[in-house]
Amino acid sequence: MASKTHYTILLLSAVTASLFAGSAAGVYHIVGAGKGWRMAPNKTYYEDWARTRNISIGDKLMFLYRSGVYNIVEVPTKELFDKCSMKSITNRYQNGPTIIELTQQGPRYYFCGVGKHCEEGQKLAINVSAIAPPQQDAPNTSSATVSTRAALCYLAGLAVCVVSELLM
Template sequence: MNMMNIMVSCLCLSVVVPFLMSVQYTEAQRVFVVGEGTGWTTPQDSSTYQSWASNNTFAVGDILSFNFQTTRHNVVEVSEESYTSCTSTNPIGTVYNTGPVNVTLNRTGQHYYICSIGQHCTSGQKLAINVLASALPPSTAAPPPPPPPPMSLASTFSPSSIPFLFICSFIFVFLDIMHGP
């Protein structure tokens, strides 16, 4: 393989590999604004947040963005019993009193959130969601891709090799320029 072929190969790899890696991670994290335009507030309709949640599929790594006015609302993750009875005596994790706040979904299963200020929860300011391991529900999840063949690009390159590929391509271009035609 001559120097020109090596240079072209390195240049192509330095462009293609980062692109392919970025495509792989595009759905890793999504941000959901709870209630969308309504924000996290005492709703007019007590089913507002459950209707919103039913139109979305949540997965580990996703972020719930609760937009609320500090001192007027808060966000408390609670158990199912506390959700049903609108009590916050045993919160799960941090009680968020300063808005807006982003909560990263870090485990699968049911998650319950309420506002513990006044009668906000009993007025419908509460959210129950189911968090899946992946963004697709299990019934529609695509089968996993077949394993790559031995010595494929996927098995030989890692994110840490990207800077090396860029440097390699620039060195070859520089050497080619220095040697001339």
């Protein structure tokens, strides 16, 4: 069995690779960075994470979590989000990892619907902005390159899941 150091290096490599996987088709955001989608260490963890991100239409949120232990519930309003209410669910995702493509501008609200996870801070509110203007000096990107970057990001996410599972 590999040492914890080897798994940590693999985790850092996967996160770094995903950071460079942005493309004209959108940027992948690993929710919670290296921690993934799990019980937050404090009630503002995911709020603090979101505050440091510029999220636009076409970007993708990558939620890294273990199926059966965590899930993702999307609700349409801040009021339902603040109350961790599951009365009017827009979407529910149960099989991690989950990638959600952001196709509309405006606020989006997600939380974990398991137990009291939401009340303990496992919740994420973001504001999706209009499509970011393209960089003028950026080279043209072929669809093969975009597909390769997307695959790299997905594999990086899977690597993070495997490593976090092994470190548990």
